[in-house]
Ligand code: SF4
Ligand code: SF4
């Protein structure tokens with residue numbers, strides 16, 4: 001099996017991986033939602049942080065707790081939990097982000113005896129002095145709670161080790177993405193997706209090794225990689241459940257060269273500062289990295305960021321991906337689109353109900369968008385040619 | 389001229405005229421703020437309005453605007469307009485309809501007065517954060533966010549410290565925007581009036597424990613506007629004193645909100661603004677009165693945490709531990725205490741697709757109530773402002789069926 005095969009297998013059967021991992025290594029597994037979960041602390045407690053995406057299969061039990069207007073990530077995760085598919089978990093961590101996750105935490109706590117239950121109520125606004133102090137307080141409390149749950153001290157050394165591992169992982173993810181953006185043909189978008197998914201599930205030390213080898217492979221074949229498809233696309237929007245949109249975009253004839261997903265660039269951006277108090281280092285990273293729409297750090301930060309990503313990566317346009325019933329992202333869409341419009345950057349919107357609905361309709365829409373970008377390119381080419 | 393129905397006349401709440409007067413005057417003052425030189429702040433319904441009152445800033449509540457839009461049946465058009473602006477139809481219709489009003493001065497009062505600042509308190513939902521960001525960008529006005537950490541099971545010390553510190557940041561923000569110092573003596577006075585207003589509002593709602601209830605939840609929906617909008621002023625105290633007096637007189641005269649009240653029900657969630665009259669008549673036709681609700685009682689629900697002699701210090705907790713900022717099990721406890729207090733025979737829950745923090749968890753609350761109090765419940769699927777999500781025939785059938793169950797259980801007892 002190649003390294004990529006390992007990761008693909010993991011993406012296809014994450015729960016089997018978890019069960020096997022647990023029985024073979026005997027390590028506890030901690031489920032979590034959202035990239036505002038301080039994974040570094042969970043990992044430092046010698047446990048496996050395991051991100052929950054929900055399989056979205058046959059929603060039945062979750063419907064007795066959540067109305068029809070709930071996003072498929074939350075419903076899917078609850079369904080998996082209620083049907084016993086997550087019985088390998090030793091506990092679950094709920095960071096406070098959107099209103100839906102907030103209520104999911106309550107429903108989970110009241111209905112599911114799956115080990116410990118921890119809420120990490122981080123600040124909503126990240127750009128005030130008071131929030132910084134509060135953020136640190138909450139992280140310290142989370143550390144104590146983990147220590148109590150596992151009856152084991154999280155030493156500063158263990159935490160530092162964890163921070164180093166995470167830095168190594170993030171640097172490698174950054175490197176792989178950079179290679180992809182410079183040589184879009186070097187790795188398929190779909191594979192990038194498998195890498196991201198595995199990064200939030202797999203044993204982190206082993207992951208770092210696998211990523212190292214993948215990055216090496218890509219590096220060695222970057223110059224011989226097939227020439228990339230014509231149009232360069234940046235992805236934006238909601239990806240709590242890490243939809244496999246990369247493959248669909250590339251099938252429609254474009255290359256993904258950037259994103260502002262929390263399961264993409266926001267996951268690996270920003271390294272942890274090693275020569276400071278480790279808990280403060282985690283806080284610092286959350287306070288400074290690009291923000292999720294469920295948090296606040298200024299009125300134009302997200303728009304500024306997406307524009308600069310498009311410029312930097314020389315992308316032709318942006319594809320917004322919204323998960324149906326996801327409020328924070330849907331609220332941000334019109335102003336982000338407006339900001340792109342002002343800059344003359346074309347964009348399109350695809351709304352997806354769940355993974356299985358990312359179907360033909362979406363593909364047709366993407367193809368039309370990419371066709372439009374091509375025409376635009378040709379026209380601009382002719383214009384600049386005529387001017388000569 | 390048509391004869392007035394004396395039965396109906398008797399049941400009308402006379403103070404309502406005064407209330408309309410106050411609200412009209414308030415909106416006129418707000419809309420002409422540019423002439424009076426007063427500053428205007430937009431603030432969320434659960435936001436700390438007292439410092440604004442103390443600074444003589446005019447508070448404007450976009451959510452109250454949303455309710456007015458709903459009540460005047462302009463919700464569908466405005467929500468459709470928001471969709472054309474790119475906002476998904478799945479988003480909160482208060483936010484969408486208000487956002488759609490801004491560029492066209494639309495809605496029942498021709499748009500809200502332009503804000504000089506926006507104050508967003510996250511104690512009700514995450515929607516208000518997005519809504520206020522959007523409006524702060526649109527109007528180019530400064531935004532202050534009061535972040536009240538969600539209390540799943542408790543309100544830890546560090547959260548209290550955080551909110552308390554932000555209150556200082558809030559005062560600094562106000563002083564900067566207004567260009568003058570806050571008068572802390574005035575602030576104390578406003579704090580006292582705020583608590584007095586909340587206590588009176590509670591007393592008004594409490595009169596509905598009487599049989600027959602002199603006012604229904606539908607009346608409370610209307611009279612609520614003052615405690616939301618002008619909390620901390622003497623006017624609120626004055627008005628609710630008047631209203632309370634009228635309620636007590638009605639009790640003495642045996643006047644109920646519903647003719648021949650036989651069944652007492654509890655309402656959960658935000659009203660369906662464009663159908664309050666229809667719903668109230670529908671329930672009344674079954675001899676049912678909605679005697680209390682989780683919505684209007686939220687504006688006096690955190691009194692236990694507030695201290696009138698130490699308002700600023702206790703505000704942090706008072707503003708964080710409100711109905712929508714607590715766990716589902718705590719909400720269920722409150723629902724049960726309302727059932728007991730008002731002796732309710734059943735509960736009507738509005739599953740409001742606009743408001744996720746209010747609606748997700750309702751099924752669990754329903755289950756807890758069923759187990760602990762064994763009373764029937766009804767869920768109505770709708771939206772508070774956008775009429776497209778209301779099916780009259782469906783709701784009617786369900787209410788009729790529910791009332792049959794209520795009549796059955798009450799008869800067995
Ligand atoms: S999009 Fe935001 S809320 Fe969703 S997982 Fe990412 S960071 Fe968390
Ligand atoms: S941020 Fe959106 S997709 Fe993520 S859990 Fe919340 S509603 Fe669902």
Ligand code: SF4
Nearest residue numbers: 480482512513515743
């Ligand atoms: S989501 Fe709910 S609490 Fe928030 S503004 Fe809308 S109706 Fe109000």
